[in-house]
Amino acid sequence: MKKILFIGVVLLMVLVCLPVAVSAAPIDTVVVNGSIGGSLDVDVLPNTGVNWGTMAIGTRTDLTNVTLNVTTTYPSWHVNAEDFGPYTGYMVDSVAGNLTYPFELSNNGGDWISMTTPFTPFQSLGPTGGAGSRIFPVGLRQVIAISDEEALNYQITITFTGYAG
Amino acid sequence: MSCTTKRVFSLIAGFLIIFSVIAFPSTAVKVEGAKIMLDVKPGTNYVFPMAVSTKPDNPPSDYAIDVYGFGQLAEGGSYIPLTAGDYAGVYSARSFVTVESPVIHIDPGQRKAFNATIKVPPDIGEGGRYAIIHIHPAVIQGAGQTGFATAIIVPVMLTVQDTKLIETGTITEIAVGDIVAGKPITVSTTLKNTGNHHYYGLVNQVNVTESAGKSLATAKGNPTGNAVIPGQSVRFDTLVSTPLAAGTYTIKSDMLLASGDILDSKTTRITVKEAYIPPFQQTSVRVIPESPVILEIPEGTVRISFPQGAVLAETIVTVKPYIGTLLNLPAGAKAGTTTFSVDGLSGFLGKDATVTVRYSKSDLDAADGDASKLALGRYDRGEARWTVLPTTVDKEGMSLSASTNRFSTWVVMAAPAGAGSPVTGGSGLRGLGLDTFIVFVALGLMIVFVGINRSKKH
Numbered sequence: 001m002k003k004i005l006f007i008g009v010v011l012l013m014v015l016v017c018l019p020v021a022v023s024a025a026p027i028d029t030v031v032v033n034g035s036i037g038g039s040l041d042v043d044v045l046p047n048t049g050v051n052w053g054t055m056a057i058g059t060r061t062d063l064t065n066v067t068l069n070v071t072t073t074y075p076s077w078h079v080n081a082e083d084f085g086p087y088t089g090y091m092v093d094s095v096a097g098n099l100t101y102p103f104e105l106s107n108n109g110g111d112w113i114s115m116t117t118p119f120t121p122f123q124s125l126g127p128t129g130g131a132g133s134r135i136f137p138v139g140l141r142q143v144i145a146i147s148d149e150e151a152l153n154y155q156i157t158i159t160f161t162g163y164a165g
Numbered sequence: 166m167s168c169t170t171k172r173v174f175s176l177i178a179g180f181l182i183i184f185s186v187i188a189f190p191s192t193a194v195k196v197e198g199a200k201i202m203l204d205v206k207p208g209t210n211y212v213f214p215m216a217v218s219t220k221p222d223n224p225p226s227d228y229a230i231d232v233y234g235f236g237q238l239a240e241g242g243s244y245i246p247l248t249a250g251d252y253a254g255v256y257s258a259r260s261f262v263t264v265e266s267p268v269i270h271i272d273p274g275q276r277k278a279f280n281a282t283i284k285v286p287p288d289i290g291e292g293g294r295y296a297i298i299h300i301h302p303a304v305i306q307g308a309g310q311t312g313f314a315t316a317i318i319v320p321v322m323l324t325v326q327d328t329k330l331i332e333t334g335t336i337t338e339i340a341v342g343d344i345v346a347g348k349p350i351t352v353s354t355t356l357k358n359t360g361n362h363h364y365y366g367l368v369n370q371v372n373v374t375e376s377a378g379k380s381l382a383t384a385k386g387n388p389t390g391n392a393v394i395p396g397q398s399v400r401f402d403t404l405v406s407t408p409l410a411a412g413t414y415t416i417k418s419d420m421l422l423a424s425g426d427i428l429d430s431k432t433t434r435i436t437v438k439e440a441y442i443p444p445f446q447q448t449s450v451r452v453i454p455e456s457p458v459i460l461e462i463p464e465g466t467v468r469i470s471f472p473q474g475a476v477l478a479e480t481i482v483t484v485k486p487y488i489g490t491l492l493n494l495p496a497g498a499k500a501g502t503t504t505f506s507v508d509g510l511s512g513f514l515g516k517d518a519t520v521t522v523r524y525s526k527s528d529l530d531a532a533d534g535d536a537s538k539l540a541l542g543r544y545d546r547g548e549a550r551w552t553v554l555p556t557t558v559d560k561e562g563m564s565l566s567a568s569t570n571r572f573s574t575w576v577v578m579a580a581p582a583g584a585g586s587p588v589t590g591g592s593g594l595r596g597l598g599l600d601t602f603i604v605f606v607a608l609g610l611m612i613v614f615v616g617i618n619r620s621k622k623h
Contacts, residue, residue: 029210036197036214036278042315043193047223049309063546066313069193074200076390080243084305091310103311109546111489120243126390127366140311157190157307163244163318164200165365165390 038073042162045069050140055091055099056150059143063109066138068123068160076126076165081105081119081158089116091142091156096149099142103156106139115158126165190302190314191219191226191271201281201298201321208287212280215319217300221274227303228269230279232262235295235320235394239355242391242399244318246299254396256361258294258323261285268303283323291328292361295394296321322363322392331360334428337398339418341435346442346527347502348488349404352384354418356399356429363392366423369401374415381414382407388423406443412436442525444486445505452480454515460484467505468521475514482509487574491544495551497581498542501528507572514570521566524577532579536560540580541567553580 045067052060070079083089083103090098104112105119113119123136142154198215205211217228233246234253247253265279281298301316324330334356342351352371358364369386386403393399401420413436420428445467450460452471460482461468467484487504494500503525524539532538540556554567565577 028206028208029212031212032203032214036216038199039195039197040199040317041193041195042317043220044313044315045192047192047220047308047313049192049307049312051310055310062311071195072199078243078390118238118243120238120241124390127388130390153310155306155310155312157305157312157314159190159302159305159314159316161301161316161318163320165392 038164039071040074040077040162040164041069041071042079042160043069043071044138044160052142054150054152055142055144055148055154057144057146057148059141061142062140063106063137066140068136068138069133070123070136070162071133072162072164073131074164075128075130076124077130077162078121078124078126078165079160079162081115081122081160083115083156084159085157089114091154093149093151093154096151096154099148099154100145101143103158104141104143105158106141108137109139112139112141115156122160124165130165189224189226189306189308189312190304191223191228192307192313192315193220193223194228194300194315194317195219196300196317196319198281199317199319201283201319201323203283203323204326205283205285205289205294205323206326207285207289209285211283211285213283214278214280215298216276216278217269217271218276219271219273223273224308225270225272228271228300229303230264230267230269231299231301232259232264233297233299234259235297235397237391237394237397237399239398239400241389242393242397244297244320244391246297246318253296256292256294256395258283258296258321261294261323262296262298262321264298281319281321283321285323285325289325291325292330293363293395294323294325295363320392324362330362332362332364332422332428333358333360334364334393334420335359336418336420336429336431338400339416339431339433341416341433344409344435344437344441345502346525347444347486347504349406349444349486350441352403352405352416352418354401354403354420354431356393356401356420358393358395358397358399361395363394364422365390365392367393367399367401367428368421368423369403370419370421371403371405372417372419373405373407373409374417376413376415381409408443409437409441411439439526444488445484447483447485449481449483449509452476452482452509454478466503466523469507470519470521471514472516472518475516475518476510477515480509482507482572487576491574491576493550494542494576494578495553495580498551498553499531499579500542501525501531501539501577501579503528503577504575506574510572512571517568517570518572519566519568520575521564522575522577523562523564528577531577536563538579539565540578541565542576542578542580543569543571544574544576545571546573551576553578 087098089102092098102114195218236245236247298319302314338355340353366388373382384405417432419430445462445464448462452458458471487506542551556567
């Protein structure tokens with residue numbers, strides 16, 4: 001009985017020590033920095049989104065209420081805007097379907113860009129001088145055609161994705 | 166408690182449960198450690214600390230953290246994640262990078278720290294290795310009819326220490342855009358990184374030479390701030406604005422590194438069918454209330470005359486060419502090529518300014534050669550529509566003029582009959598501006614009311 005216990009303990013020790021011996025030898029682990037380096041903060045306001053009420057024929061436009069706020073320590077950054085929904089670029093109602101015309105975005109009073117493709121870059125700064133806090137107006141526009149069903153629940157979500165260059 | 170009260174409480178409880186279950190993505194996200202750029206040793210593990218946080222007024226959110234291959238869009242080189250199905254290339258570090266948890270739940274204002282671990286294989290090879298950590302909302306649909314969500318792409322750029330770094334590239338395409346008077350000529354050069362390491366600060370330098378070999382112009386694009394990753398192709402646009410007579414020209418594109426070294430060069434030939442007139446120079450002037458001021462660009466294409474008292478305070482006003490797309494022109498209108506924007510004036514003028522624009526042959530072409538169809542169009546941002554202004558056409562001087570009390574983007578357009586009451590013939594005649602029209606209507610109404618009042622007194 002003692003022999004079995006002794007062999008078991010030895011085997012256990014070998015099993016515990018062996019992987020450490022094998023793996024520890026050739027691989028170093030480096031922890032990069034004690035503190036975290038640069039940061040990138042992308043903030044779109046208002047966080048409640050924009051509501052236009054019942055979507056009936058005409059054009060809904062918002063040029064003043066939405067802002068993109070970027071705060072970063074990196075000298076170069078970019079923010080892209082994209083719709084990842086199933087009807088890329090179109091406002092959709094679960095009953096009425098999608099609107100005829102695509103949803104459009106504009107940057108700081110610039111061209112209206114259809115969101116059927118990614119808006120890249122929606123905004124960028126660099127390769128130097130991009131660090132700090134900045135605010136950019138975001139324009140929204142939706143044209144509703146005569147053939148579109150009047151409904152309240154058309155929806156679209158635009159994702160603003162930032163990265164340091 | 167009555168049955169009705171119970172029902173009401175049940176309904177309220179039901180709504181509260183539903184609202185507590187609905188989760189919207191956060192409209193604000195902050196990532197610390199948002200770029201991983203390391204010199205790495207083969208056979209070494211690296212632990213890179215990171216953190217994700219949101220703002221106190223954001224809803225509780227789940228953020229997914231995925232590791233992808235490093236992709237780039239050809240247009241401008243924007244970084245994009247390459248999913249598992251996409252081939253990430255021989256320089257991919259996707260398989261080396263792991264994060265502690267694929268999803269992080271963040272309560273309002275909370276900060277969650279985590280580590281990205283990079284296990285560098287002993288046989289990694291030479292040059293650079295690349296991946297992307299994509300931190301994005303686990304739920305797509307945002308609050309409101311137009312909802313917003315935010316995400317961060319963390320580029321992972323590893324350089325293997327003590328190995329040979331090859332920074333080479335090949336121009337795979339050079340294309341020249343449409344040659345239109347008043348618009349810059351776009352030379353698009355696509356460069357593929359054929360080396361084993363990324364590079365920053367690439368510039369597309371374009372040289373235009375005439376058939377006899379004489380250099381006419383050199384233009385440089387701006388560096389984008391994006392790196393070009395090995396195996397990726399990125400397009401660099403450079404705008405050329407130099408007058409060209411009809412003829413054949415050679416366009417040479419040099420792709421320069423930040424050091425000034427040329428990565429690659431390529432040439433193409435273009436034929437200019439009719440003389441090319443470049444866009445005018447941006448011009449500014451200080452407008453003051455005390456005296457009249459004239460803003461005129463050196464080429465004479467645009468002239469704005471501000472009368473005394475047009476502004477209430479000293480203002481810098483700038484005219485510059487507008488090179489964007491003109492959307493939603495009035496029905497039946499056709500844009501010419503002369504477009505410009507006037508910046509620096511946000512409200513209405515105290516007194517109308519007069520805008521005079523010299524129209525080009527291309528503008529005239531838009532009106533099928535009939536100058537009387539030409540008018541000045543002004544985009545009114547607040548109403549998100551174009552206003553065709555009553556315009557005086559001076560055929561001899563090839564100019565258009567109109568009065569305005571506000572400024573934004575302007576275009577010379579061929580307007581449908583009556584759209585802006587265009588006046589043909591020599592100079593001196595003016596159409597009625599809408600605002601003047603309103604003033605006359607108001608005056609008319611006032612006279613009528615005064616008349617009625619007087620008749621009652623008598």
